[in-house]
Amino acid sequence: MGIWITGAKLLNSSTNELKYGSVLVEQGIITKITDEPAPTDLEGHEVIDAKGHLLSPGLIDMHVHFREPGYEYKETIATGTRAAARGGFTTVACMPNTNPVIDEPETLRYVYDKAAAEGSVRVLSYACITKGEQGEELTDFAALKQAGAIGFTDDGVGVQSAKVMKDAMKLAASLDLPIVAHCEDASLVVGAAVTEGEFAKRHGLKGIPNESEAIHVGRDILLAETTGVHYHVCHISTEQSIRLVRMGKELGVKVTTEVCPHHLLLSDEDIPDTMDANWKMNPPLRSPRDVEACIRGLEDGTIDMIVTDHAPHSAEEKARGLDAAPFGITGLETAFPLLYTKFVASGRWTLGFLLEKMTTIPAEVFRLPYGRLETGAPADLTLIDLDTERVVREEEFLSKGKNTPFVGWKLKGWPIMTMVDGKVVWQHQE
Numbered sequence: 001m002g003i004w005i006t007g008a009k010l011l012n013s014s015t016n017e018l019k020y021g022s023v024l025v026e027q028g029i030i031t032k033i034t035d036e037p038a039p040t041d042l043e044g045h046e047v048i049d050a051k052g053h054l055l056s057p058g059l060i061d062m063h064v065h066f067r068e069p070g071y072e073y074k075e076t077i078a079t080g081t082r083a084a085a086r087g088g089f090t091t092v093a094c095m096p097n098t099n100p101v102i103d104e105p106e107t108l109r110y111v112y113d114k115a116a117a118e119g120s121v122r123v124l125s126y127a128c129i130t131k132g133e134q135g136e137e138l139t140d141f142a143a144l145k146q147a148g149a150i151g152f153t154d155d156g157v158g159v160q161s162a163k164v165m166k167d168a169m170k171l172a173a174s175l176d177l178p179i180v181a182h183c184e185d186a187s188l189v190v191g192a193a194v195t196e197g198e199f200a201k202r203h204g205l206k207g208i209p210n211e212s213e214a215i216h217v218g219r220d221i222l223l224a225e226t227t228g229v230h231y232h233v234c235h236i237s238t239e240q241s242i243r244l245v246r247m248g249k250e251l252g253v254k255v256t257t258e259v260c261p262h263h264l265l266l267s268d269e270d271i272p273d274t275m276d277a278n279w280k281m282n283p284p285l286r287s288p289r290d291v292e293a294c295i296r297g298l299e300d301g302t303i304d305m306i307v308t309d310h311a312p313h314s315a316e317e318k319a320r321g322l323d324a325a326p327f328g329i330t331g332l333e334t335a336f337p338l339l340y341t342k343f344v345a346s347g348r349w350t351l352g353f354l355l356e357k358m359t360t361i362p363a364e365v366f367r368l369p370y371g372r373l374e375t376g377a378p379a380d381l382t383l384i385d386l387d388t389e390r391v392v393r394e395e396e397f398l399s400k401g402k403n404t405p406f407v408g409w410k411l412k413g414w415p416i417m418t419m420v421d422g423k424v425v426w427q428h429q430e
């Protein structure tokens with residue numbers, strides 16, 4: 001017995017038109033796609049009436065923090081994947097800055113076992129570049145690959161030594177896995193909570209300079225050119241860094257990058273004078289000029305994909321004030337509605353453009369067999385209501401982290417049903 005999802009709107013990616021259609025899912029695979037809103041061979045199958053809502057490939061987020069092991073009070077794989085499902089995501093990739101960090105196969109296996117037992121969506125994981133994310137000694141890349149690492153990153157901190165980074169790239173290239181870099185030069189980071197710029201000036205605060213990111217991006221593109229590794233820049237946020245990635249691509253270097261919704265939607269000038277730490281994340285909100293560069297970089301293909309950098313922290317931690325609170329905001333449950341409302345409903349982007357940045361492109365870049373609504377593909381699907389407007393309420397979050405600057409925003413484009421491998425893993429309840 002299969003599942004017919006009938007009366008859905010499907011996006012024709014070449015014409016960018018929404019057309020009625022139905023999709024049959026059998027044994028976790030999409031086996032039929034028709035343009036009939038009400039197919040006749042329903043007998044013997046379960047039917048899900050999509051009621052004219054958009055049926056899209058499940059969203060993919062290549063950058064999340066699920067905090068397990070070690071910081072379960074912030075998030076667990078169980079709560080993080082439920083938040084992902086509510087946000088329409090069917091595949092997520094976890095960062096290894098847990099406690100202990102994921103620098104040994106045993107810890108990685110713990111994550112995959114937990115995900116298999118308690119996860120609502122597909123969970124992939126990176127492993128650390130260096131032991132303890134200390135930036136000195138490389139981890140055992142081959143053993144970590146064997147245990148399922150999809151790439152190497154010290155996310156949370158930059159790899160300070162060019163020599164260590166070059167060695168890491170050589171080794172990753174030999175194993176055909178990417179280096180995924182949090183770009184931040186520590187010598188330029190002076191214990192600041194916000195970007196160097198208007199907000200910092202107005203409040204007499206120290207600022208994080210833009211070049212702290214771009215210096216690593218530039219250095220690493222040169223090293224990627226020499227080593228031939230696939231080099232992926234995490235959460236890009238500045239005009240300079242984007243310029244460098246553009247140049248790297250023009251030179252034929254295998255460089256890719258990602259941007260977060262908050263860096264496309266908010267600048268430091270939006271930070272409230274109350275100094276609310278829910279506006280503190282790394283990289284920080286930059287200038288309006290950098291925001292525009294991020295949008296244009298995404299539009300011209302320099303920036304490949306959108307990720308959330310979902311970084312949950314407890315309310316107590318975020319109440320410590322702008323200086324003492326940890327960096328990071330949650331993102332999984334607001335990403336699609338935010339971007340749909342602000343860029344697609346407003347007319348700047350097509351729906352197809354947004355979806356490819358959150359489905360097909362991340363799948364292509366990281367060589368994953370997901371992200372496509374086609375026969376023979378895994379039935380990872382998301383049903384999205386493009387019309388109903390709802391307000392972002394933190395009480396509704398399934399994530400343990402309520403730390404977001406987007407509370408109160410009125411948005412459309414809310415996922416209402418998420419299916420992974422042919423199973424409904426989350427459904428919106430009225």
Ligand SMILES: NC(=O)N[C@@H](CC(=O)O)C(=O)O
Nearest residue numbers: 065155156281282311327328
């Ligand atoms: N983005 C953040 O502000 N914080 C991340 C670390 C990171 O992504 O660098 C976290 O782990 O909390």
Ligand SMILES: [Zn+2]
Nearest residue numbers: 155156182234
């Ligand atoms: Zn980072």
Ligand SMILES: [Zn+2]
Nearest residue numbers: 095155156309
């Ligand atoms: Zn991160």
